[in-house]
Amino acid sequence: MWSTAREIAEGDLVIVWMTRDLVQPLAISSGKELNTRFGVYRHAELIGVPYGSKIGSRNGKGFIHLLRPTPELWTLALPHRTQILYLADIAFITSWLDIKPGSHVIEAGTGSGSFSHSTARTVGPTGHLWSYEFHEARANKAREEFSSHGMDEIVTLTHRNVCKEGFTVVDTVDSVFLDLPAPWDAVEHAKKALRKDRATRICCFSPCMEQVQRTIIALNDAGFTEITMYETLIRPHQVDVTPPLPTVSTIGNQLKEMEARREAKRLRQIANSRSRGDKRKREETEDSAEDQSAEKRHADEVDGSGKRVRTEVSVTQELDATLTEQPTTARRANAVTTTSDAGAGPGTDGQNLTAHVVKEETPESGLPPSKPSVSKAFPEVRGHTSYLTFAILLPASAIAEASTNMESPTTEPTPEAEVTPATS
Amino acid sequence: MDAGEGSSKNATEPVRTIQSGDTILLRIPSGDVRTLKLEKGGTINLGKFGSFYSNELIGQPFGLTYDISDKKLEVIPPRTFQEVEETDATNELIVDGQVQPLSLEEIEALKKSGVPASEIIQRQIDQHKNFQLKTEYSKEKYKKRKEAKYSKSFSTIKPTLFNVCDYWFKKDQSRLRDIRPDTLSQILNMANIRPGGRYLAVDDASGIVVAGLLERLGGQGRLITICDVESPPAYPVLTQMNFSKEVISIMSSLNWATADEEYTPVLTMADANADTPKSESQRSRVNKRKSMASALTQTREELFAGEFDGLIVASQYDPFSILEKLMPYLAGSASIVVHSPYVQIVSDLQAKLRDIPTYLAPAISEAWLRQYQILPGRTHPLMNASGSGGFILHTIKVYDDPSASSVNTHRRAKKARSEQLVSRLSSTAPEQTPGQREPAIDIAAQSAAIQMEVDPSNTPS
DSSP, rough: OOOOBBBBOOOEEEEEEEETTTTEEEEEEEEEEEEEEEEEEEEHHOOOOHHTEEEEESSSSOOOEEEEEOOOHHHSSSSSSSOOOHHHHHHHHHHHHHHHOEEEEEEEOOOSHHHHHHHHHHHHHTTTEEEESHHHHHHHHHHHHHHTTTTTEEEEEEOOOOOHHOOOOOOOOOOEOOSSSSSSGGGGHHHHHHOSSEEEHHHHHHOOOOHHHHHHHHHHHTTTTEEEEEEEEEEEEEEEEOOOOOHHHHHHHHHHHHHHHHHHHHHHHHHHHHHHHHHHHHHHHOHHHHHHHHHHHHHHHHHHHHHHHHHHHHHHHTTOOOTTTHHHHHHHHHHHHHHHHHHHOOOOOOOHHHHHHHHHHHHHHOOOOOOEEEEOOOOOOOOOOEEEEEEEEOOOHHHHHHHHHHHHHOOOOOOTTTTOOOOO | OOGGGGGGGGGOOOOOOOOOOOOEEEOOSSSSEEEEEEOTTTTEOGGGGGGGEEGGGTTTTTEEEEEEETTEEEEEEOOOOOOOOOOSSSSTOOOOOOOOOOOOHHHHHHHTTTTTTHHHHHHHHHTTTTGGOOOHHHHHHHHHHHHHHHHHEEEEEOOOOOHHHHHHHHHHGGGGGTOOOOHHHHHHHTTTTTTTTTEEEOOOOHHHHHHHHHHHHHSEEEEEEEHHHHHHHTTTTTHHTOOHHHHHHEEEEETTTTTTOOOOHHHHHHHOOOOOOOOOHHHHHHHHHHHHHHHHHHHHHHHOOOEEEEEEOSSSSHHHHHHHHGGEEEEEEEEEEEOOOOOOHHHHHHHHHTTTTEEEEEEEEEEEEEEEEEEEOOOOSSOOOOSSSEHHHEEEBOOOOOTTOOOOHHHHHHHHHHHHHHHHHHHOTTTOOOOOOTTSSOOHHHHHHHHHHOOOOOOOO
16 A cells, blocks of 8 residues: 655655644655645655654744554545545444455445545455445546555455446455445345355444334345444543642632732721821921832732732633642732731831742742643534444355254254263 | 456455364353363363364354254354234233243253253243233243243354454453453554554553454564563463464564663573583573573564554553653654553543654544344344443654744744743732742743744744
8 A cells, every 4th residue: 555665755645734633645746845824845855754754844834744644544634525434433344344454345335435445454465355436436536546545456446336236246255344325225236245155244334223224124134144233433532731620718718818908908098098188288297218108008009909800810710720820829828928917017128028928939839730631522523423234144054054954953862872971 | 446357356265164272252042152262072061051062163164053952063043033013912911920931840841851942932931821911022022031041052253353352341341451342443443553564562451452463464564562571471362363373473572671772681691601501401491592582682673673653552551651661663653552441541641742742643532332232123222331442542653843833833832921921920929010020930931932932933823
């Protein structure tokens, strides 16, 4: 299939990873240029670069990752011609159908080739995939694609309506995968294509329960057994890193502090307006010391209101709190103690106060904050793809033997006639 | 690439039948699965379901159902389902209790006389007071329940990866670290396992991951596993897979000591003072030690040479420490898949990895699976289901280019700046004038942010 060399070469298909939601295939052809909103890249400059490299754009704006294609990346990047199969279903079907290196597999229809690439990878050069597509334009497009991905040896693509015309092989494959609107019409054809010398497997992929009902009747009538049905999905989880959740007593204390500060402010305002009245009377005789204390009081007020805003922020944002939240809480606690000190003795030196705060908090913020990670399922996920109906077709010889056994039941056992000692 | 070409590709690969020495899985009428090692000329005892000569199974294809009669096996047709015709019966007239149609003694006597199970069930039905009052669905259920009890039959199960994983999972899921068949298949696909690839695996899940890797490699490529014991690890799951020697031959194992580049093998030092072997047995012992030592050295060199295509981890140890250790040996664009029964383990890992630029887009997912009872007119999900198959983290190894700048770097810088702003605002002490730098701000974060500001990151956001 795709290149297994360490470095990217001319003609290689690479997967350009821009973001999780923007992954696209790129055929390297020197002379061409890749122009995206994540920068401009000359193909020639990508040749010789190891797969998996992060490449900065020529103008320094943005970068891309160049990945080696895998069927899983191809599923993310492929051009959609139809609804496609995704990882969960592909993986489960591969596993149940026992697809492995050397397996011979039929797939109908080809669609956008998502399942085809995965199966071609898994069966490898010793296996084979026969793929059928009834829509001619899609068949041609897929054929082109398989060819350019170096899958000619592994995949045989046929344009045909298998429900009407059946498959091109007889008594050949180990498993059949039917992703058709009416799989029941292809069940008998599938039976012909399956090998008769061993137990073989079939999977029908249908989104509707009504389709499943018709399919299981067809499978049962055709002699398939162990009919079973599954639904499988992938639930992606998102991870968030949060600081430990604050306790309600912290919040309670914060609210108490706020109330106390508001009360203190109110008393100060009353005192201020009184002193202002006094000041007017003896404006001329005021000394500088008093000036300072007024300034100080003013600073306290500003600080008080600023802090209130902050506290409210921290209460409302407690869930998506930033990493700095914890040290901040500690600092605030310190600041609060010092503020009330200042309230008790208005003459306290401002410089000492600052030093005190800094000294208290330095060891606090020096510690790495503990960051528990939490996870939850994505808010919106794929809820249904299709029902996977599976069944087994036993070897023809076994079915024949069983039916003769049923027709002529053996004569009743004679337990005492021949006593054979058990060896174990 | 056209019609018809396919028929020439008919496989030459012979049919794999049941062989002496195989470890096989049998489904007994109760629905339980048993495992046993098949030896030529033995007798296999299935308890109340009967016993039979093991030779009867040898050479048989997998997947058939047998009746046991007189220690011999008879292939019986597998169960097909019939449409159940609706009747007027509603179960409403059934009086609970007093339904036992045959006494225990009578049943035992019937069983001893060799009467087939179907006969016993029929007699029970004949004497069952309420049977005709049952709905057709209830009758079916009743017959099925009785068959599970009395029929002397069983089916062989093909040891596919799915079936073996399913057997182990149902038997004791903790031994598989909760790896369910659907989870396992996702792991193998996410890790892009292909024949001919070279992989690393850390499997503390009884070998289910190793079994999957070996199956998907099909004897082509390479697998190095790293384990926590001195001698090569026992991967018990491999027993049921019945792999051929060729399939297993591509696997070598190291442990966390021998996988360490600092480690000096003790074995190589030992053969220095064994120059003059005294006896034949000693010579062979020395030779054996030498070949073991050279195999070990070779495997170590191979690991340290790196360029592996993928890594799968299902381990009880700290996954981050495992990735740190093995990351250097992975090729660019290699897939890394880490499984854990606990979401916390992989979330913590994801939180660490997303800050390291050599791990591309680490993502966590959980497999969800639902099986249905499939019967005409009676289709519904099974009443009992597995709760979880564990959690998977997938990421891709990339080579970082620290000089490249991106949307993300730009956003991160912006975020760092705003965080800084928040912390600056909130830490402003009462006497500080606005804009004064808070000395407690993390210096590293700051300088990083400043660097980003200088960075010519110019993104379209």
